[in-house]
Amino acid sequence: MGSDVHTEKYEEQQDQITIRDRIVALWDAKGLTAKELEKASGLDRDKWYALRNGRRRANEEDIMALVKVFPEHALWLVSGETAPEAGQTSPEA
Template identity: 60%
Template sequence: MHTHLAVSKIPAIFAGSILTIIGVRNILTSNICRFFRCFRNMRERFIAILEHKKLTAKKLEQLTGIDREKWYALRKGGRRINEDDIKAIVGLAPEYALWLVTGNTAPESGQTSPEYDEALSKLPSQSAGSN
């Protein structure tokens, strides 16, 4: 007995609905990415942190002891992000640990993203006693 449903056995009304949902999701994702920078993988998020913190390869080498050539290669796509890179950036920017690894934020726990912090910094300040 097959445990999955063959596509040919899906009633046409449901198949059309599924395709509509997928289409809407793709349109929404596309529009969201147009307005917000989308980070599809950990390397892109890693680079966003480096840019936000204004960390050059030379500065990263000084702060982490990891050769600057490795940082250059990572930024240019010449190598994949590894455990040492993750430990280094989390040590320098612990507030971005969750976002770096999962792409999610939890502001109530102090786990944000560079974009979240940037947006928050642009909000009008709320000082006590102001109208």
């Protein structure tokens, strides 16, 4: 029973983490500057800054750009889940 409570709390925390949060975490984990992210993704750095600073929400264009640059993090980016056996990891892995 104690483990069920722990699992529920973990799932609640994961539900509160947004795709925007994961984009920022991925950006930080890779240690990229906004200019480097712009070059790698093809999206203007001002868009990335606005997303980081909460001035806009993540959209399909952001997600697709990052999935092309970091395909190994695609599942984690959109769901927060990993599947190491399929090559899908979090940036912390």
